[in-house]
Amino acid sequence: MYMYMKEQRDLNRIKVMLVEKKRTSKWLAQQLDKDPATVSKWCNNHSQPTLEVLLQIAELLEVDYTELVRRPDFSEVDKAVNE
Secondary structure (H helix, E strand, O other): HHHHHHHHHHEEEEEHHHHHHOOOHHHHHHHOOOHHHHHHHHHHOOOOOOOOHOOOOOOOOHOOOOHHHHOOHHHHHHHHHHO
């Protein structure tokens, strides 16, 4: 069951994309006019941005928004649920 909860929690790849684009969460917070603590929560998957904000992040990082979302591996979820 733990694996299912972890899979469900790690929904975005904002932190990964920031590293790939050589940007910081502080930079992103400034660009979005958001509190750095809020952006940090997004980067650590403790909370999630709205779809509107996710689209803004994608535009700022010059990536397709699908690059920012983690698609769950449903075989892992099924396996965890059935344990």
